[in-house]
Amino acid sequence: MAKLDERIGFIGGGNMAFAIGSGLVRCAIVKPSQVLVSGPHIENLSRWRMLGVVTTDDNCEVLEHKDVVFICVKPHILGQCASQLKYKDASKLIVSVLAGTSLKTLEEKFDFIESSGPKVIRTMLNPSMQVGEGCTVYTGNARVRHQDLEKVHIMLNALGLAQKVPEQMIDAVTGLAGCGPAFVYTIIEALADGGVKKGVPRAMALQFAAQTLLGNHSILKQQFFCLFTNMDRERLTHCRPVGIKIL
Incomplete structure (x- = not known):
């Protein structure tokens, strides 16, 4: 897996930021010493x-000393x-994880x-993405270079599936993958x-229900059924006349 030399910063250290940062460290994309x-x-x-990551209560310190800065605060306090941030450096790359916040707003x-x-x-x-099975889409503004997008893709793809899309698609994917869980x-x-x-103990029932979805996920992922076959036809292969799965 590719490694990055860039220094990575997080403004906001909550659950989503930690899922990204800990995942990058776990996958050895970056070293803890590269993160603030x-x-x-x-x-x-x-x-x-x-x-092993250094922490601070000074957001300006993150922006000043890091190359790629993830903005992980709540949208309403953006x-x-x-x-509070007044550091001028054209090379800085800002990566927002804020739901519903457009590129235009971020630029402003x-x-x-x-x-x-x-x-x-x-x-x-x-x-x-906390367990390396995330779904991520991303898009950049006009000033973002191809190599910037590549760096971000390496980071996000290490945490699951990542894909570049037009900005107008992001809100739709938010409904699909963001609310899907x-x-x-x-x-x-x-x-x-x-x-x-029907009499199955609750703990066992939950375990088997979760495993059933996990098993089907593995089949879909390995054989790319989600891309190349008709899902309804795939369902019907499991349904036999007078069988227990017929709806």
Whole structure:
């Protein structure tokens, strides 16, 4: 797996930031010494320090000393956060994980970095990247170079599946992959409830329901059925006349 020499910063050290940062360290894409994380409450960043990552309560320090800076704050405090940052350097690459925040908004908030406009990449992440099985889409503004996109792709693809898309597609993918886990958990719960109703212990029912989805996921991923075959036809191969799976 490719390794990066860039220094990586995180403004905001919450769950999504930690999923990215810890994943990059775990995959050896970067070393802990390459990473710096900021947060308003330094005591809440202890899990980062356990990885060997340096932490700070100064957002400006992250922007000043790192090449690629992930913005991982809540969308409603983006303006407040950006207003505290006054470091001018055209080489900085800003990567936003903020839901619903457009490239135009990000350009406006970080225009102090470069008078002709900052280099900004917008991403959509999902929680499964915590276990290396995430779904991520990303897009860059006009100032982002091909090599910038390549670096970000290397990082995000190490945490699952990553793909560059037009910006207008990001909100749709947010509904699909960002909200999708909630639907998957609902399916698992419904399958387990059916098992419990027929006498299967709850813990066993949940375990088997989750394993059923995991097994089907592996088949889809290995054989690329999701790309090259009709899903309804695939379902029907498991359904026999008068069988238990016919709906």
